[in-house]
Amino acid sequence: MHGLAFDVSHLLAGGLVLISLMLLYQDRMYSLLNVFALHAVVLALAVAWQAHIQTAPHLYLTAAIALLFKGAAIPIALRRMVQRLGIDRTVETVVGVGPTMLVGIGLVALAIMVMLPITGQADVLTQEDLAFALSVVLLGLLMMVTRRNAVSQVVGFMSLENGLILAAAGAKGMPLVVEISVAFSVLIAFIVIGIFLFRIRERFDTVDVQVLDGYRGEQP
């Protein structure tokens, strides 16, 4: 049982990192959202597996929240937003796909190098889980940095949040209230960002955040 438990959670967490890397090179809006939904589904599976092997029933709730909100509600809402904004065209990346992928691989290596030594006392499962979670967080941050489109920045932020939930689920004994509050904060952030997107669009006829820089008053 222990071997299987380890292998499956390893597989799911590793899958999450892989999908994070896939997010980096999606240059179409709809495919980006699809991959993001996949990201959330895999997260829900990973959390549910943790619930199973830790026999912590409250984690099923977390998994359900992840599946409902992040796997379904948010991608659908974002898709409708993209339709209404009429930006279902190519996403401009600031850095090319090749360099971005290389940097992403470097970040995964960094996360593993940091996490494995300093979590020496914990069991192997938690160690690897934390290393993968940190990789997902860093990749989400990288995505926010490399994208210019506000919608893809939101997707980067959400995937970063997924990494946090993975870390929270992997650590034994994290109270449910933490995960619920994280989920709610994400939801609120989503609403705020959504409103902002339309405000930006209303004002500047685009959601390219670079256009904002010219309107800051102090300096072009």
Next chain:
Amino acid sequence: MALDLIIGGIFALFTGALVAIPACRHSLGRPVVYGLTAAACGVILTAAVLGPGAGLGPGAAMERTLPLGIPWVGAHLRLDALAAFFLVVINLCGAAASLYAIGYGRHETLPGRVLPFFPVFLAAMNLVVLADDAFVFLFAWELMSLSSWALVMVHHREEETGQAGYVYLVMAGFGTLCLLLAFGLLAGSDGGYVFDAIRAETLAGWERSLVLVLVLLGAGSKAGIVPLHVWLPLAHPAAPSHVSALMSGVMTKVAVYGLIRIVFDLAGPPASWWSVVILVIGGVTAVLGVLYALMQHDLKRLLAYHTVENIGIIYIGLGLALAFQANDMPAGAALALTAALFHVLNHSLFKSLLFFGTGAVLTATGERDMEHLGGLIHRMPVTASTFLVGCAAISALPPLNGFASEWLTFQAILISPNLPHWGLKFLVPAVGAALALAAALAAACFVKAFGITFLGRPRSPAAAMADEVDGFSLGTMIALALLCVLAGVLPGLVVDGLSGVAVELTGSRLPAQASLPWLSLIPISPARSSYNGLILLVFITFTSTIIATVVKRFASSALRRSAAWDCGFPDQSPATQYTAQSFAQPIRRVFGRAVFGAAETVEMPEPGSLAPARLHMRLRDRIWEYLFLPVAAAVEAAAGRANAIQFLTVRSYLTLVFAVVVLLLSGLALWR
């Protein structure tokens, strides 16, 4: 019981601050608020006098933990002999300043900016002294700084005030930061911030030395040691006079308390070089402070520089006490510490008196610049005579209190040849010489201050039309002058009162003085030295009475009134009198070039030209130029560079955060 009364008094002061906010609009608000602060100070004073310093003896400290401040930690307060003594100093002057302000404050144009902060300032100083954990100490210390800053900034539209307030705020923040770090070191790795835990902590030698340096920077900058004194002559004069008196006379003493509490009580046994540092700082501060004072012709600024000098004298006493303590000579340590604390009390008395006198002159004439004063002794006889008592006391003339404490300091210097340390054997007499020089220069300075302000003829119409001030101000000044005389004539009582502190901090005390015949002061043994203020006072009174009688009785009674001899110069303009500048010129010639880079140039008109001849005099403050301006320039340059970070795009900020996270993680990965 005593401690509860004191805590009640502090709460009354805070309540006074709240009452003052609505009351300041009302004409009765001022007497009510100042009356309340005076009463609260009186209560605290009584409780402190009856507290552990006098009756119960050492070791009988009282402690309370109030459920305030940080949750589950509380606020620890403690009243021991040292705290009780400083409470006496604070509240004696606090009560005097409150009473004085009932009259003086009538002329304040903006009472709403003074009344609420004055009780807070007093309460904060009381709280610093009572604090028994680092949180309460630092909180009260910062409250003291901020409330006094608010009082300095009362007339903030004046350009000088704005600059003074800015410099003061920067220096106060720097000082508190240093103290914060010092307490961080003192608390050790387990972070016990209650003073009892700090006392139990044993620190490594270098940690304790670092604590000393930080405390000297933190408490020293508040006390005004050279070269950290720059804010003091700017900020003290800018405040209203009763606040100047408190800042100069009391707040600097609270800073001295901070040094004593940490160095003598909390930091553990002193290393031998500590005393050297404090002695050198004390000597330099004393001499430079009085030299700066001599160059001033603004009365309040002159007094502020004299505070610097007196802090130097107190530091010399403390340095000697540390030297004796490090070399296991408790009797000497007790003597030096008693001398320093006696001077703390004395300086708070006569400095408050002198600032009150200056405030009275300011009220009567609207002038602080001595060059526009003169002849005030005829118009304001009571102010002039009390001011004269203060001048004589600060110049250390017997039989007044300043002499008694400086004499005790010299007694401590004179037993220094018994010290085993060779460096100290040479250093202490040199510091003694500096102290003697400072005392002589101080006398010269106060001859100038009193002579130019009160004697001669008025130099401006305002001085010619001055009127004596109100009864509250005069009563307070007379009371303080009497206290100065009393402490000088009965020094034995004060020394006995200080014995509790000496035992608490050094384990020894001076011989009991109260039972000695004729109220003598005998610090070590009768064969060695003794001082009797009473006999001196009687002698001075007696001889001056005899001389006056002889002159009156036996001098020629044939009088002839005629015009005064005019030195062959018929125009008797007041401008032909000695000025403050010209009085200080000989001393400026001797010390000015080396210390201030003083340069005088005479501009003579061509023969036949009707233009006036001019004497230009230029003084440079080298400490300000070489120590503070470069630091300010460096901060300015760094801030200019960093300013660019304020104008980045959103994505640049994100990238910056990302880069920092990656950098920190890589550091973590590589470092482990």
